Amino acid sequence: MKNLLILGAGTSGTMMANHLISKLPKKEWSITVIDQFKTHYYQPGFLFLPFDIYTTKQVKKKGEKFIPKGANYIQKKIELIQPDENKVILEGGRVLDYDILIVATGTKIAPGEIEGMDGPMWYKNIFDFYTYEGAKALRNKLREWEGGKLVVHITEMPIKCPVAPLEFAFLADSFFKNKGMRDKVDITYVTPLGGAFTKPKATEALHHLLEEKGIKEVTDFNIERVDYENNKIIDYAETEVKYDLLVTVPTNMGDELIERSGMGDDLNYIPTDKATLQTKDHENIFAIGDATNLPASKAGSVAHFEAEILTENILRYIKGEPLRAEFDGHANCFIETGNGKALLIDFNYTHEPVEGTFPLPGIGPLKLLKESRTNHMGKMAFRWIYWNMLIKGRHIPFVSTNMTEKGKHFETLEK
Amino acid sequence: MIKTFCKTQVEVKVSEDGYLEDMSQWNEEIAHEIAKEIGIELTDKHFEVINYLREKTEAKEPLTIRKVGKSGIVSIKELYQLFPKGPLKYSSKIAGIPKPTSCI
Numbered sequence: 165m166k167n168l169l170i171l172g173a174g175t176s177g178t179m180m181a182n183h184l185i186s187k188l189p190k191k192e193w194s195i196t197v198i199d200q201f202k203t204h205y206y207q208p209g210f211l212f213l214p215f216d217i218y219t220t221k222q223v224k225k226k227g228e229k230f231i232p233k234g235a236n237y238i239q240k241k242i243e244l245i246q247p248d249e250n251k252v253i254l255e256g257g258r259v260l261d262y263d264i265l266i267v268a269t270g271t272k273i274a275p276g277e278i279e280g281m282d283g284p285m286w287y288k289n290i291f292d293f294y295t296y297e298g299a300k301a302l303r304n305k306l307r308e309w310e311g312g313k314l315v316v317h318i319t320e321m322p323i324k325c326p327v328a329p330l331e332f333a334f335l336a337d338s339f340f341k342n343k344g345m346r347d348k349v350d351i352t353y354v355t356p357l358g359g360a361f362t363k364p365k366a367t368e369a370l371h372h373l374l375e376e377k378g379i380k381e382v383t384d385f386n387i388e389r390v391d392y393e394n395n396k397i398i399d400y401a402e403t404e405v406k407y408d409l410l411v412t413v414p415t416n417m418g419d420e421l422i423e424r425s426g427m428g429d430d431l432n433y434i435p436t437d438k439a440t441l442q443t444k445d446h447e448n449i450f451a452i453g454d455a456t457n458l459p460a461s462k463a464g465s466v467a468h469f470e471a472e473i474l475t476e477n478i479l480r481y482i483k484g485e486p487l488r489a490e491f492d493g494h495a496n497c498f499i500e501t502g503n504g505k506a507l508l509i510d511f512n513y514t515h516e517p518v519e520g521t522f523p524l525p526g527i528g529p530l531k532l533l534k535e536s537r538t539n540h541m542g543k544m545a546f547r548w549i550y551w552n553m554l555i556k557g558r559h560i561p562f563v564s565t566n567m568t569e570k571g572k573h574f575e576t577l578e579k
Numbered sequence: 580m581i582k583t584f585c586k587t588q589v590e591v592k593v594s595e596d597g598y599l600e601d602m603s604q605w606n607e608e609i610a611h612e613i614a615k616e617i618g619i620e621l622t623d624k625h626f627e628v629i630n631y632l633r634e635k636t637e638a639k640e641p642l643t644i645r646k647v648g649k650s651g652i653v654s655i656k657e658l659y660q661l662f663p664k665g666p667l668k669y670s671s672k673i674a675g676i677p678k679p680t681s682c683i
């Protein structure tokens with residue numbers, strides 16, 4: 165009997181278990197999935213939790229429910245990977261051998277990287293919304309906050325779902341409008357980037373929206389420390405931004421497990437072949453999702469596209485065939501723009517977000533780079549799709565793994 | 580775009596925002612000229628950073644401010660002092676490497 169281990173039962177790990185269970189012969193392969201937590205979180209929901217749009221129940225479910233029958237599930241913290249011995253060690257000392265390893269341990273916030281961030285004011289007037297705990301604490305704060313200077317801030321790139329902080333700013337704008345207190349709140353968006361987003365085309369559209377909503381932008385801001393006594397963030401160039409309420413996206417890093425195992429770069433991401441998803445250092449170890457160092461967005465939609473390719477490559481690897489080098493960095497995401505509207509962007513390693521429609525060429529119904537109500541419905545439907553189709557590894561109709569160029573107006577990224 | 584550096588009188592290809600398109604066309608004279616346009620007087624310390632950036636670019640390793648801060652050559656704070664306002668943007672421009680796209 166051979167062993168395939170999947171580390172992490174988040175979006176990617178759960179999807180891989182569901183894909184592989186029907187593809188690997190049961191008599192020859194045993195599949196084991198390991199995660200430290202009982203709960204599987206719907207992370208995109210953390211954006212809506214602070215505004216009381218989603219309830220806590222809508223963003224978490226018992227993880228084991230989504231692991232297919234026939235796969236083993238172990239709820240334990242993973243202590244160490246020993247890639248040269250094909251072993252994984254769990255907390256408590258249990259050792260698991262593997263023939264093939266899939267690392268899907270994701271990325272998480274590391275607020276300790278910035279002086280003063282997770283100090284005495286953490287979850288008092290400094291919050292993150294990238295964790296369940298942070299989003300919930302922020303919800304409680306927003307329920308009673310009386311206004312002042314709200315600063316929405318990104319510490320450093322890359323972060324998962326790079327548009328989430330912008331969406332947060334847009335949703336905050338409509339949240340305070342609906343509460344009849346927008347005039348009491350000053351919203352500033354602070355980013356280390358030169359503009360609102362990482363791709364020039366989308367930056368233009370988003371800059372326009374920020375302006376329209378009266379949200380100020382501070383760009384090229386590389387934070388050095390939080391002065392929590394005087395309520396300001398200070399960057400390396402000594403620029404200061406005052407806040408009454410700081411909502412920050414701290415540095416994102418891969419799990420310490422990767423560092424302990426000596427397998428990561430300086431942010432604990434695993435060097436991975438960007439087309440095949442095989443790790444660069446070990447041919448029987450593959451990585452997927454946020455845990456990799458791929459130059460693609462760290463997003464559930466990307467993991468979804470990667471999972472189909474990785475499944476195929478694992479089957480080929482087992483048969484000793486060359487890997488199907490195919491992932492093109494395809495990402496698409498809905499950007500909530502507030503007031504029940506959203507826009508949709510679609511891009512890959514080489515193509516800029518495009519104007520046009522998705523996913524039905526020429527028909528739509530979702531408009532790329534244009535605010536619309538349909539897009540908002542799409543974003544809301546995503547939660548249902550996530551729990552019922554995506555992590556179960558079911559094919560999502562009309563959405564193909566590699567980007568389709570039909571129905572879009574293209575501009576290729578210049579090299 | 581073609582740019583001529585007056586002192587050296589060499590013609591090099593640059594991008595719209597002034598980054599060298601072919602890093603092999605670079606030399607120290609060119610570095611001094613670009614730095615002057617930005618308003619930076621280059622010292623040995625600057626060149627240590629510049630050489631580090633060029634090495635990493637040749638090795639196809641993506642560059643970030645964090646990475647330079649961990650290089651053992653300068654801290655992030657010192658990087659800001661050497662290249663005020665645009666530590667990675669300006670240092671890359673002077674080093675003759677493409678504009679950093681550390682972000683996705």
Ligand SMILES: Cc1cc2nc3c(=O)[nH]c(=O)nc-3n(C[C@H](O)[C@H](O)[C@H](O)COP(=O)(O)OP(=O)(O)OC[C@H]3O[C@@H](n4cnc5c(N)ncnc54)[C@H](O)[C@@H]3O)c2cc1C
Pocket residue numbers: 171172173174175176177198199200201206207208209210211240241242243268269270271293294295324325328419421452453454455462463464465466467497498
């Ligand atoms: C606020 C927010 C909004 C988002 N919005 C969107 C969106 O609109 N669209 C979109 O596509 N994506 C969105 N995302 C991103 C998406 O949630 C992630 O990209 C996706 O979950 C990545 O899946 P993953 O499996 O790689 O990592 P994760 O889902 O994070 O899973 C990693 C798992 O590994 C486990 N693990 C890690 N280390 C260990 C260890 N040492 N021992 C045991 N277990 C371990 C963790 O417990 C976790 O369960 C959003 C994310 C956030 C935070």
